[in-house]
Amino acid sequence: MAKSSSLTSKIYDAWRDDHFVLLLSEPIVQEIEDVVARPEVLQKLRFSPLEAGALLLLLRRRARFITPQATVRQSRYPADDKFLECALAGQAHYVVSADEDLLSVGESHSIPIVNVPTFWRVLQEHLLQAE
Numbered sequence: 001m002a003k004s005s006s007l008t009s010k011i012y013d014a015w016r017d018d019h020f021v022l023l024l025s026e027p028i029v030q031e032i033e034d035v036v037a038r039p040e041v042l043q044k045l046r047f048s049p050l051e052a053g054a055l056l057l058l059l060r061r062r063a064r065f066i067t068p069q070a071t072v073r074q075s076r077y078p079a080d081d082k083f084l085e086c087a088l089a090g091q092a093h094y095v096v097s098a099d100e101d102l103l104s105v106g107e108s109h110s111i112p113i114v115n116v117p118t119f120w121r122v123l124q125e126h127l128l129q130a131e
């Protein structure tokens with residue numbers, strides 16, 4: 001992925017540079033695979049199917065896979081609970097989302113649910129402290 005000025009790209013670059021650990025579960029990756037298989041999503045992301053496949057492979061190779069141990073029923077949209085279950089099992093520091101239903105929860109089991117700009121600010125502060 002080319003470097004760009006979007007926050008999502010900056011966060012992706014920080015992950016690739018090992019500045020944080022990405023936690024995923026099999027249900028989350030299945031959802032990502034389903035979403036990036038949609039032509040309209042590929043067009044919006046400006047990805048070819050080959051690039052989407054490469055991203056999925058990278059996620060599978062570099063993310064830390066979690067097997068949720070507890071069922072969480074906290075989201076307005078029950079399909080979002082898989083993100084909270086993964087965060088709880090992986091002892092995440094944050095759940096990062098652009099989904100308003102998930103963001104409206106605020107926190108789950110003392111894990112803050114934040115939007116992309118908030119996570120980027122936290123990540124920048126952490127990186128500055130590490131210097």
